[in-house]
Amino acid sequence: MFYRIPKFNYYRASTLNEALDLVSSLNDFKVLAGGTDLVIDLKVRRYTVKNVVDISRIKELDYIADDGDRVRIGALTKLQSIADSPIIREKAPVLADAVREMASWQIRNVATIGGNLCNASPAADTAPPLYVLNATLRLVSKEGEREVPITEFFLGPRKTALRSRELLKEIVIPHEPDCGASFLKLGRRNSFTLSVVAVATLVKVDKNKFADVRIALNSVAPTPVRARKAEECLKGKEISLNNITEAAKLVLHDISPISDVRASAEYRKDMSVVLTRDSLIKSLERVGIKV
Amino acid sequence: MYVKVSFKLNGEDVTVDVEPNEILLDTLRLKLGIKSVKRGCERAECGACTVLLNGSPVYSCTLLTVQIDGMEVRTLEGIQDTPEVKALVSKFVEAGAVQCGFCTPGFIVTAYALIKKGVEPTPENIKKALEGNICRCTGYKKIIEAVTKAVESIK
Numbered sequence: 295m296f297y298r299i300p301k302f303n304y305y306r307a308s309t310l311n312e313a314l315d316l317v318s319s320l321n322d323f324k325v326l327a328g329g330t331d332l333v334i335d336l337k338v339r340r341y342t343v344k345n346v347v348d349i350s351r352i353k354e355l356d357y358i359a360d361d362g363d364r365v366r367i368g369a370l371t372k373l374q375s376i377a378d379s380p381i382i383r384e385k386a387p388v389l390a391d392a393v394r395e396m397a398s399w400q401i402r403n404v405a406t407i408g409g410n411l412c413n414a415s416p417a418a419d420t421a422p423p424l425y426v427l428n429a430t431l432r433l434v435s436k437e438g439e440r441e442v443p444i445t446e447f448f449l450g451p452r453k454t455a456l457r458s459r460e461l462l463k464e465i466v467i468p469h470e471p472d473c474g475a476s477f478l479k480l481g482r483r484n485s486f487t488l489s490v491v492a493v494a495t496l497v498k499v500d501k502n503k504f505a506d507v508r509i510a511l512n513s514v515a516p517t518p519v520r521a522r523k524a525e526e527c528l529k530g531k532e533i534s535l536n537n538i539t540e541a542a543k544l545v546l547h548d549i550s551p552i553s554d555v556r557a558s559a560e561y562r563k564d565m566s567v568v569l570t571r572d573s574l575i576k577s578l579e580r581v582g583i584k585v
Numbered sequence: 586m587y588v589k590v591s592f593k594l595n596g597e598d599v600t601v602d603v604e605p606n607e608i609l610l611d612t613l614r615l616k617l618g619i620k621s622v623k624r625g626c627e628r629a630e631c632g633a634c635t636v637l638l639n640g641s642p643v644y645s646c647t648l649l650t651v652q653i654d655g656m657e658v659r660t661l662e663g664i665q666d667t668p669e670v671k672a673l674v675s676k677f678v679e680a681g682a683v684q685c686g687f688c689t690p691g692f693i694v695t696a697y698a699l700i701k702k703g704v705e706p707t708p709e710n711i712k713k714a715l716e717g718n719i720c721r722c723t724g725y726k727k728i729i730e731a732v733t734k735a736v737e738s739i740k
């Protein structure tokens with residue numbers, strides 16, 4: 295036995311109300327969804343807590359709902375359910391693409407989308423697709439509910455806009471037809487790995503011009519980021535390989551990568567540019583445009 | 586703080602008293618005598634501890650036993666007499682997909698789940714399903730070949 299998890303008290307909530315009661319009455323706690331981040335963090339003592347509130351049984355937070363003009367995903371929906379969902383494949387395929395490449399089958403069967411977001415790793419792979427899809431997060435506490443755009447949710451590594459007794463309830467994705475989006479992830483190997491950098495892009499086109507462009511990256515800043523400069527540079531411009539290549543270089547304005555065990559900062563910078571270019575090309579292909 | 590946890594293990598109802606910090610791998614190996622479930626990395630990175638939870642492959646090293654209360658767990662012991670596992674075992678032997686054997690139960694359990702899920706056994710799909718199982722001996726080629734042949738032989 296390499297790891298021994300320090301003792302804690304265990305509480306299980308079966309409904310959202312029960313969970314909110316627990317987190318508003320306890321101190322020194324962590325909530326447990328799939329536990330694929332938290333159990334390891336307890337093992338390596340990144341966190342030590344007195345109380346663990348298991349929310350994984352809250353059925354009312356495990357759903358993928360199609361409301362026509364938007365898709366709602368419950369925070370406790372498993373990654374594998376998202377990868378397999380016909381609704382997500384049709385209305386937010388870029389999210390399905392990203393989730394399919396996350397971790398491994400065994401982990402995706404347990405891990406939740408809410409856990410991936412609330413863990414707030416700079417490498418969270420659901421973040422770039424949700425950034426370009428302009429997703430909103432619905433947070434809930436005893437005091438009520440509020441909505442936060444996903445771009446305002448991450449505050450730093452492991453830091454989010456969640457207040458201490460607040461839970462993530464659902465992710466809301468507006469459905470935008472007529473756009474093309476793609477996700478590219480570079481890791482140290484081809485699968486079962488965290489990203490060195492990952493990029494999601496989304497494009498809307500009007501004749502031969504970019505009508506809208508959204509670009510998001512992970513693992514190259516303290517939080518996942520939108521590359522606004524590159525986006526602005528392309529909007530209204532003619533679709534050409536040259537314009538794409540030039541704009542992709544501007545992602546360097548919005549990123550601040552560090553060197554770590556996975557890659558050096560220099561390599562991350564170079565790859566951010568390359569992946570942005572390639573992802574834009576792929577997103578255009580999805581609306582039938584070859585550059 | 587001890588918690589009573591009841592679940593189905595290989596078709597039988599079991600109840601154990603566990604501390605909340607106990608992981609399923611330890612409950613299975615140390616309390617319930619299940620030895621096919623291997624202790625590898627203990628941090629969700631190797632697949633040697635794979636079990637089926639309500640039919641889906643999961644790692645038992647990063648699940649707290651309290652998390653699986655009321656669920657159904659199956660290990661290689663519980664599926665070894667199925668036609669799928671018999672075919673997998675014989676094809677693993679034929680292909681030379683076993684060397685030290687430490688990773689093998691995890692691979693068989695995951696491959697069994699793949700077959701049961703009805704996934705089309707293309708090399709890509711097999712690789713994708715098995716990406717969370719690491720083998721330090723065989724180099725995967727023979728494992729993929731064995732799984733492919735096992736699926737063919739069952740058809």
Ligand SMILES: Cc1cc2nc3c(=O)[nH]c(=O)nc-3n(C[C@H](O)[C@H](O)[C@H](O)COP(=O)(O)OP(=O)(O)OC[C@H]3O[C@@H](n4cnc5c(N)ncnc54)[C@H](O)[C@@H]3O)c2cc1C
Pocket residue numbers: 324325326327328329330331332333334369370373395396397398401404405406407408409410411412413417418419420456460461462463486487488489628629630
């Ligand atoms: C080997 C391995 C490979 C991995 N590969 C990837 C990868 O490729 N890409 C990637 O992005 N991630 C990866 N991960 C990380 C992890 O699997 C994901 O982040 C997963 O989605 C976490 O979900 P969970 O349900 O297991 O979260 P948990 O571990 O249960 O929770 C994570 C954190 O979020 C909090 N939390 C969870 N749900 C809520 C909620 N509803 N409201 C408020 N707080 C909440 C918890 O308190 C905890 O702090 C990997 C992990 C491992 C071990």
Ligand code: FES
Pocket residue numbers: 623624625626627628629630631632633634635644645646647
């Ligand atoms: S021991 Fe569980 S994945 Fe390695």
Ligand code: FES
Pocket residue numbers: 682683684685686687688689719720721722723
């Ligand atoms: S046979 Fe030795 S690790 Fe796979």
